[in-house]
Amino acid sequence: xxxxxxxxxxxxxxxxxxxxxxxxxxxxxxxxxxxxxxxxxxxxxxxxxxxxxxxxxxxxxxxxxxxxxxxxxxxxxxxxxxxxxxxxxxxxxxxxxxxxxxxxxxxxxxxxxxxxxxxxxxxxxxxxxxxxxxxxxxxxxxxxxxxxxxxxxxxxxxxxxxxxxxxxxxxxxxxxxxxxxxxxxxxxxxxxxxxxxxxxxxxxxxxxxxxxxxxxxxxxxxxxxxxxxxxxxxxxxxxxxxxxxxxxxxxxxxxxxxxxxxxxxxxxxxxxxxxxxxxxxxxxxxxxxxxxxxxxxxxxxxxxxxxxxxxxxxxxxxxxxxxxxxxxxxxxxxxxxxxxxxxxxxxxxxxxxxxxxxxxxxxxxxxxxxxxxxxxxxxxxxxxxxxxxxxxxxxxxxxxxxxxxxxxxxxxxxxxxxxxxxxxxxxxxxxxxxxxxxxxxxxxxxxxxxxxxxxxxxxxxxxxxxxxxxxxxxxxxxxxxxxxxxxxxxxxxxxxxxxxxxxxxxxxxxxxxxxxxxxxxxxxxxxxxxxxxxxxxxxxxxxxxxxxxx
Ligand code: F6P
Numbered sequence: 001x002x003x004x005x006x007x008x009x010x011x012x013x014x015x016x017x018x019x020x021x022x023x024x025x026x027x028x029x030x031x032x033x034x035x036x037x038x039x040x041x042x043x044x045x046x047x048x049x050x051x052x053x054x055x056x057x058x059x060x061x062x063x064x065x066x067x068x069x070x071x072x073x074x075x076x077x078x079x080x081x082x083x084x085x086x087x088x089x090x091x092x093x094x095x096x097x098x099x100x101x102x103x104x105x106x107x108x109x110x111x112x113x114x115x116x117x118x119x120x121x122x123x124x125x126x127x128x129x130x131x132x133x134x135x136x137x138x139x140x141x142x143x144x145x146x147x148x149x150x151x152x153x154x155x156x157x158x159x160x161x162x163x164x165x166x167x168x169x170x171x172x173x174x175x176x177x178x179x180x181x182x183x184x185x186x187x188x189x190x191x192x193x194x195x196x197x198x199x200x201x202x203x204x205x206x207x208x209x210x211x212x213x214x215x216x217x218x219x220x221x222x223x224x225x226x227x228x229x230x231x232x233x234x235x236x237x238x239x240x241x242x243x244x245x246x247x248x249x250x251x252x253x254x255x256x257x258x259x260x261x262x263x264x265x266x267x268x269x270x271x272x273x274x275x276x277x278x279x280x281x282x283x284x285x286x287x288x289x290x291x292x293x294x295x296x297x298x299x300x301x302x303x304x305x306x307x308x309x310x311x312x313x314x315x316x317x318x319x320x321x322x323x324x325x326x327x328x329x330x331x332x333x334x335x336x337x338x339x340x341x342x343x344x345x346x347x348x349x350x351x352x353x354x355x356x357x358x359x360x361x362x363x364x365x366x367x368x369x370x371x372x373x374x375x376x377x378x379x380x381x382x383x384x385x386x387x388x389x390x391x392x393x394x395x396x397x398x399x400x401x402x403x404x405x406x407x408x409x410x411x412x413x414x415x416x417x418x419x420x421x422x423x424x425x426x427x428x429x430x431x432x433x434x435x436x437x438x439x440x441x442x443x444x445x446x447x448x449x450x451x452x453x454x455x456x457x458x459x460x461x462x463x464x465x466x467x468x469x470x471x472x473x474x475x476x477x478x479x480x481x482x483x484x485x486x487x488x489x490x491x492x493x494x495x496x497x498x499x500x501x502x503x504x505x506x507x508x509x510x511x512x513x514x515x516x517x518x519x520x521x522x523x524x525x526x527x528x529x530x531x532x533x534x535x536x537x538x539x540x541x542x543x544x545x546x547x548x549x550x
């Protein structure tokens with residue numbers, strides 16, 4: 001299908017067929033769907049790697065799924081997928097290839113960008129990272145005064161923070177517990193202060209993570225960290241080499257900052273920030289968990305990459321999850337999507353997905369430069385499940401909004417927990433299973449009455465049900481399973497961007513705020529000799545902002 005036709009997505013026969021089908025289905029009840037098909041609970045499931053996916057509690061029939069797959073075929077999702085894997089420049093507004101999948105390609109794979117195989121470079125950086133990580137972990141790499149490194153502070157923001165910070169939390173039970181690993185992102189100096197105030201500078205390594213090495217928050221924090229370090233050590237610039245390393249694509253800026261480019265770990269413009277934590281951006285994580293576990297995580301990513309690349313549409317999990325999102329966003333007017341992990345270790349997982357999904361698909365202009373007139377990416381939100389149950393689940397159960405949700409859980413607790421704490425896992429999982437059941441099937445007025453509830457409370461205690469959920473279940477949380485989960489969401493986001501005909505790999509929407517912040521800053525930091533001079537400095541601002549700055 002050519003770009004012109006794709007941009008009239010909502011006039012295609014496939015879209016119209018889905019709209020008609022939605023009308024015909026009406027208020028479909030999950031109770032009815034399960035009653036009509038006793039095999040639904042096992043039939044509407046898929047397996048990819050270690051992930052068991054149950055999509056039976058969705059407001060869909062075989063026909064819905066067939067029509068959604070037809071939409072995917074009409075919008076050539078698999079064609080774009082193949083172009084991505086081949087290294088074509090599918091990020092058209094930045095004229096870049098999109099090759100995070102090459103970051104986990106095996107050593108002998110060939111993936112070409114502009115005629116050059118990028119896989120050897122990927123493995124050269126991985127090897128250099130592994131060597132460095134081992135030196136830090138073993139104590140062979142020391143600080144300026146000769147002390148062993150005990151603290152690692154990653155300074156970065158967005159994709160240069162969220163990925164490694166999330167993965168560090170997820171894999172905490174696999175980390176070297178003698179190392180303190182912290183992540184600083186906010187330009188609010190309080191973030192750096194709290195991360196460093198109890199550390200011995202002589203034992204601290206700063207990992208400055210910035211693809212561009214121009215991001216104001218990161219460079220400001222890195223500069224302050226350098227001042228703190230040199231002040232604490234009472235040392236000159238020569239101390240920087242042992243305490244600062246850089247993760248970047250911009251060697252010039254790294255060297256301008258004063259970091260030896262021998263201590264720089266590179267990546268490439270074909271790795272988007274939000275797709276980068278399995279590149280050099282994962283160095284702090286690799287130091288924490290060790291190179292072997294980092295590679296296990298990459299294997300997990302690769303497993304799902306291969307599945308996405310080769311599984312037929314009927315059993316392709318990222319395709320399915322992407323299309324279910326299209327179904328709710330475009331045919332049920334759902335505005336948001338909740339991701340609810342039942343694992344404390346996944347506490348930052350949804351925050352990570354917010355960037356992955358919302359920075360990728362929060363677009364309203366199509367790949368052809370035309371405004372789209374259909375809904376694109378949803379608001380993604382959520383926190384670990386049991387905490388959410390006592391906060392916002394009320395709205396999901398009995399509010400007026402349709403909120404599709406992913407429930408992520410694990411059959412076993414992490415190995416490190418002692419017996420008493422392991423037993424709590426059953427309670428956690430009892431909640432996990434109970435919630436999706438309640439959301440799907442609710443409680444009818446008759447069931448409420450049968451419990452002896454007085455008539456005036458029956459409506460209040462009735463649960464309508466039919467709140468759609470996907471259950472993603474794995475036996476245990478391992479580095480590989482984390483890689484599988486992240487790749488699953490990466491490709492789900494890809495599928496949706498392909499259907500909506502948007503460029504999921506640029507992020508022009510974050511630029512304007514950055515430019516305006518630069519314009520406001522002098523008005524806040526300069527000392528003015530006269531009121532007129534002060535007024536002049538805010539002259540370019542709108543009336544409201546001028547008053548606020550004053
Ligand atoms: O928020 C915009 C953004 O460009 C993200 O996409 C990126 O992850 C983040 O800024 C950080 O950028 P950098 O790694 O270049 O510092």
